[in-house]
Amino acid sequence: xxxxxxxxLTKRYRVYLRPFDRLKEALxxxxxxxxxEALSHVxxxxxxxxxxxIIGENGAGKSTLLKxxxxxxxxxxxxxxxxxxxxxxxxxxxxxxxEFSGRQNIYLNAALLGLSDREIKDREQEIIExxxxxxxxxxxxxxxxxxxxxxxxFSIATSVNPDVLIIDEAxxxxxxxxxxxxxxxxxxxxxxxxxIILCSHSMYLIRELCANTLWLRDGRLCSEGKTxxxxxxxxxxxxxxxxxxxAGRDCSDRPYHSEITIESVSILDENRRPxxxxxxxxxxxxxxxxxxxxxxLKGHLAVSIGQSEDQPIFETTTKICGMEPxxxxxxxxxxxxxxxxxxxxxxxxxxxxxxxxxxxxxxDEMRSEPFLIKSNRPEIGMLWMEHHWRLxxxx
Amino acid sequence: MxxxxxxxxxxxxxxRFRALFWGFMRNEIRGRFAGSIGGFLWSLLTPFANLLIYIxxxxxVLKIRLKAVETGTESFAVFFLAGLLPWGAFSEALNSxxxxxxxxxxxxxxxxxxxxxxxxxxxxxxxxxxxxxxVMFLAYLSFKGYFHFIWLWLPVxxxxxxxxxLGCVILISSLSVFIRDIKHFIGTLLSLWFFVTPIIYPLTMxxxxxxxxxxxxxxxxxxxxxxRILLQHTLSWEMLGLAGLLSLxxxxxxxxxxxxxxxxxxxxL
Numbered sequence: 046x047x048x049x050x051x052x053x054l055t056k057r058y059r060v061y062l063r064p065f066d067r068l069k070e071a072l073x074x075x076x077x078x079x080x081x082e083a084l085s086h087v088x089x090x091x092x093x094x095x096x097x098x099i100i101g102e103n104g105a106g107k108s109t110l111l112k113x114x115x116x117x118x119x120x121x122x123x124x125x126x127x128x129x130x131x132x133x134x135x136x137x138x139x140x141x142x143x144e145f146s147g148r149q150n151i152y153l154n155a156a157l158l159g160l161s162d163r164e165i166k167d168r169e170q171e172i173i174e175x176x177x178x179x180x181x182x183x184x185x186x187x188x189x190x191x192x193x194x195x196x197x198x199f200s201i202a203t204s205v206n207p208d209v210l211i212i213d214e215a216x217x218x219x220x221x222x223x224x225x226x227x228x229x230x231x232x233x234x235x236x237x238x239x240x241i242i243l244c245s246h247s248m249y250l251i252r253e254l255c256a257n258t259l260w261l262r263d264g265r266l267c268s269e270g271k272t273x274x275x276x277x278x279x280x281x282x283x284x285x286x287x288x289x290x291x292a293g294r295d296c297s298d299r300p301y302h303s304e305i306t307i308e309s310v311s312i313l314d315e316n317r318r319p320x321x322x323x324x325x326x327x328x329x330x331x332x333x334x335x336x337x338x339x340x341x342l343k344g345h346l347a348v349s350i351g352q353s354e355d356q357p358i359f360e361t362t363t364k365i366c367g368m369e370p371x372x373x374x375x376x377x378x379x380x381x382x383x384x385x386x387x388x389x390x391x392x393x394x395x396x397x398x399x400x401x402x403x404x405x406x407x408x409d410e411m412r413s414e415p416f417l418i419k420s421n422r423p424e425i426g427m428l429w430m431e432h433h434w435r436l437x438x439x440x
Numbered sequence: 441m442x443x444x445x446x447x448x449x450x451x452x453x454x455x456r457f458r459a460l461f462w463g464f465m466r467n468e469i470r471g472r473f474a475g476s477i478g479g480f481l482w483s484l485l486t487p488f489a490n491l492l493i494y495i496x497x498x499x500x501v502l503k504i505r506l507k508a509v510e511t512g513t514e515s516f517a518v519f520f521l522a523g524l525l526p527w528g529a530f531s532e533a534l535n536s537x538x539x540x541x542x543x544x545x546x547x548x549x550x551x552x553x554x555x556x557x558x559x560x561x562x563x564x565x566x567x568x569x570x571x572x573x574x575v576m577f578l579a580y581l582s583f584k585g586y587f588h589f590i591w592l593w594l595p596v597x598x599x600x601x602x603x604x605x606l607g608c609v610i611l612i613s614s615l616s617v618f619i620r621d622i623k624h625f626i627g628t629l630l631s632l633w634f635f636v637t638p639i640i641y642p643l644t645m646x647x648x649x650x651x652x653x654x655x656x657x658x659x660x661x662x663x664x665x666x667x668r669i670l671l672q673h674t675l676s677w678e679m680l681g682l683a684g685l686l687s688l689x690x691x692x693x694x695x696x697x698x699x700x701x702x703x704x705x706x707x708x709l
Contacts, residue, residue, distance in 0.1 A: 058707060059707075067618055067708075071618075112549065112550075112706065115550075115551075115552050116552035117548065117549055117550060117551065117552045117706045118549070118706045118707065119703040119706070131552075133550075133551070133552065135549075135550040135551070136546065136550040139546050139547050139550040139551060140544075140546075140547040140550075140551060142467055142471060144470075144471065145467065145470060145471075149466075149467075149470070152459075152463050152466070153460075153463035153464065153466070153467050155459075156457075156459035156460040156462075156463040157460060157463070157547075157551050157553050158551070159553075160459060161458070161459050162458065162459045162462070165459065
C-alpha cells in the first residue's frame, strides 16, 4: 500500500481576463476563457516512510501539485489517494488572526489541521516550547516578527504528528538556528517512518532530506528517481537553459583567418570511445583536433572545464605543465588525460584554446558539446575532495 | 434521498468538527471586540441607540398607534423589538455572507478543511449575539406579564429561521466568490428589505392594494410567527408551514449549489 498515490493528475485552470467573463460564460454558454494547463498527466507513488522532494522552476506546477495533494484544489483529471492523517504546510500561519494572541491562534490553527480540542490542549505546551515564543505567547500575533509568525505556524503544523506531511518551501523564513531545528524535526519524522513530500528550491534541503526526487517541468513529470541523479539533471538543464547556446563556436568570435584552427573538442573514455555521460571518478580523455595550413607555427593549448565560461572549475595549459610549445602543422591531435575525474554531478563543458608560443595571445577557441557527469556522492559542491573527520576533545 | 444526505452532512458539521467549529466561533466573537476598549459594550450600545432613534421617530414623531386587538400590545417598543431582534440576526448574517469566503481566500487555498463550517459559523454568531438580546427581551416581557406556554414553540421557530438564514448565507457566500459585485449591493438590498418587512409598522397600516407585496416577502412569515407567539400567544400553522417550506427550499437550493461550487472555490480565490 502506498502512502500517497497520484494517478494521472491534470489541472487546467480557466483564465478569465475579467470576472464578468465568467458570468457571461455561465449565462450565454460560450467560452470566454483561456485554458492554462498547470499540471498534465502526473503520476507517482510514494510508499510509506519515504521522503520525496519536488523540484522545478517557478511556474512548473509544483504549488498546484502540492495543493492537489493537500486537498485544497481539485484536479481536473486523475485522483490522489492518501493513507492516514495528512498535514500540509503550504503556507505557515495562514489563518492567524492578527488581533489574537499566539495562544488563542494555536487553537483555531490546530483545529484547522484536524486536531480535537483535547489533543490541542495536550500539545499546547509543546507547541509553545518548540516555537520558543514562551515570553510573547499571550501577545497579539500582529506584534510578532515574520520569523516568530512562521515559527508558531511550523510548531503547530508539525505538532499534528501526521502520517503524511506535505511541505512547500516552508522553511525559507526563520533564522539559521530555527531552520536547523525544523530540519531536525523533519528528520525525526523521517526516522519515525512518516511520509514527507517536500517542495523546495533549496537543493541542499532536498539532498539532506529526500531519498527520491520528482522534477516537474512545464507541468509534466520530467524525471524521477534517486535524488542526486535528478538534481544533477535538473541543474544541468538550468545551466543549458540559462546560457541557451549550442556547442561549437560563435561565428562572430572567430578570427577571420586563424593561423591555427581547432577542428573539434571531444570527450572520450580510456578506449577512445566518445562519451556523453561520464561517471564521476571515471578516466577521461579530452581530445583536441587542430589544423594548421602553411608553414609550422608554435603555440600552446589550454583546456578548461566548467559550467560557465568566466568561472572554470579547472583550467590547465601546456605551458603551465612545463611543456615546450607545440609545433602545429597540418592536422594534429592533442590529448589531455584526466584519471579519475573528481567533479560532482551536473552538466559541464570543456573549452579548448590555442594560443601563441608565449601563451599570451589567443588564436582560436572552441567549446565541446555539454556533457553530463553522474555522481552518487552525497556531498555538495562542484568537486569531490578526499576528506575525513576527526573529533578531538577540548583541552 | 440525496437531499436528506446533504442536510445530514450539514447538520453534522458542528459536531463532527467540534474543535474547528468552536474555534471559528470563538474567533468570530472575539474578533468583533478585539482591539477595542469598549469590547462587548459596543455590541449592546449600537443597537440600543438605533432602537431609541426608531422609537423616537416612529412612535413620537410619526405617532404610529398600535391597537392591542391587532398586535397584542400597545407599546411600540415591545412591538418593534419583537420584529427587530429576529430581523437583526438575519440581516447581520447576510451582511457578512458576501465576505465569508472571500476574506479567507488564503486560508481556503492553503488549508484543506470542511468549508461548510464557515456559513454555519456565519449564521450561528449573529443568532447567538441577538439571542442574548432576545433572552433579555423575553425576561422583560415576562416581567410585564406577557409570558405564555406557547413560547415553548419558539425554539422551533428559531430553528426554521436559522435554516432559512443558513440557506441564504450559503447561496450569497458561494455566489460572491464568482460575482464579486454582490457585496456592494447586499447592504442596499438589506435596508430596502427592512422597510418592506412589517417590522416598524403592523401589516394593518399598509394600504390594502400593497399588502400582497409584503406577503410575498420571504421574511414576513418569520416576523409574523415571532410576533404572534410572543405577543398574541397564537401559533399560525399556516405561517409555520410556509416558513418551513421556504426554509427547506432555500437551504436545499443553497447546499446543492454549494456542493457543486465548492470545488471551484480554490481555483477562483
